[in-house]
Amino acid sequence: xxxxxxxxxxxxxxxxxxxxxxxxxxxxxxxxxxxxxxxxxxxxxxxxxxxxxxxxxxxxxxxxxxxxxxxxxxxxxxxxxxxxxxxxxxxxxxxxxxxxxxxxxx
Amino acid sequence: xxxxxxxxxxxxxxxxxxxxxxxxxxxxxxxxxxxxxxxxxxxxxxxxxxxxxxxxxxxxxxxxxxxxxxxxxxxxxxxxxxxxxxxxxxxxxxxxxxxxxxxxxxxxxxxxxxxxxxxxxxxxxxxxxxxxxxxxxxxxxxx
Numbered sequence: 001x002x003x004x005x006x007x008x009x010x011x012x013x014x015x016x017x018x019x020x021x022x023x024x025x026x027x028x029x030x031x032x033x034x035x036x037x038x039x040x041x042x043x044x045x046x047x048x049x050x051x052x053x054x055x056x057x058x059x060x061x062x063x064x065x066x067x068x069x070x071x072x073x074x075x076x077x078x079x080x081x082x083x084x085x086x087x088x089x090x091x092x093x094x095x096x097x098x099x100x101x102x103x104x105x106x
Numbered sequence: 107x108x109x110x111x112x113x114x115x116x117x118x119x120x121x122x123x124x125x126x127x128x129x130x131x132x133x134x135x136x137x138x139x140x141x142x143x144x145x146x147x148x149x150x151x152x153x154x155x156x157x158x159x160x161x162x163x164x165x166x167x168x169x170x171x172x173x174x175x176x177x178x179x180x181x182x183x184x185x186x187x188x189x190x191x192x193x194x195x196x197x198x199x200x201x202x203x204x205x206x207x208x209x210x211x212x213x214x215x216x217x218x219x220x221x222x223x224x225x226x227x228x229x230x231x232x233x234x235x236x237x238x239x240x241x242x243x244x245x246x247x248x249x
Contacts, residue, residue, distance in 0.1 A: 018191040026190030033193040045236035046200035046207075053197030060194045089183050 011064035016083035018060075020075065020099070021067055025060055027105045032056045071102035207239075 011017065018025070025033075036056045039049040046053075067075050078099040081092040089096065113124045150158070215226045231237055 013194065018194065019187050022187030022190040025194070026186060029190075029193075033190070036193045036197065040196070043236065044238075046203050049197075050200060050204060053193075053200050056193045056197045057201075060191075087184075087187075089187070090180055 009065070011061055011068060013061065013064065014079075014083070015087060017064065017079045019087040019089075020079040020082045021064060023100075024063060024067060024103070024105045028063060029056070029059050032059045067103055071099060074099040074102040210239075 032052070032055050036049060036052040039052050043049070074095070078092065078095040081095040082088075085091040110118075110121055110124065113127050115123065115125050118124065211227045218224045218226065229237065
């Protein structure tokens with residue numbers, strides 16, 4: 001896995017990329033995530049929560065693009081390490097430190 | 107004849123004077139052998155042994171607890187990451203499901219269009235809540 005972005009500059013949300021950016025998503029996207037989850041709790045029908053789901057997806061993709069612009073190499077290294085070690089945080093501590101130093105969350 | 111040759115003593119008158127060749131003790135006898143019990147009553151007392159055991163066990167359990175805290179923190183990190191990305195993944199799946207569901211409802215409408223009183227996509231349950239379709243296969247295109 002070479003990069004977290006494909007050729008046209010769009011972020012590829014694979015599991016390793018999402019897990020690598022999970023802490024950022026968790027802190028920055030709290031509002032949208034909580035709104036979507038609350039909508040889901042009230043009515044599990046997917047058709048009712050499509051709009052909030054779209055907000056969540058747009059926000060996360062925008063966030064991934066942001067992260068890639070700000071700390072390109074660190075994010076690619078971290079996502080690559082996650083891909084190699086199948087999303088095991090404990091085996092990627094070094095890349096995690098350098099990524100969080102380059103792109104602090106909030 | 108051989109005995110007389112081996113056990114010969116100078117100046118023997120007859121073979122009845124031959125010296126005895128026996129396996130016997132060394133001159134002066136053997137060293138005395140101890141056969142009395144001697145189990146000393148020294149060493150740590152019972153209380154000392156018990157306290158040492160209890161202390162080592164407690165220290166070991168303390169280290170186990172420390173390790174469990176570390177492992178729980180690692181697991182918590184993994185679960186928190188999963189909780190953070192759950193909405194994205196669920197939103198993506200919702201989009202895909204709605205698309206497939208619309209196709210399924212159109213197919214159902216086509217099949218049942220001549221049946222009187224058939225409500226397409228009507229829930230088979232009376233609870234009023236939305237239930238995921240129990241068709242037996244979650245993703246038929248994958249399986």
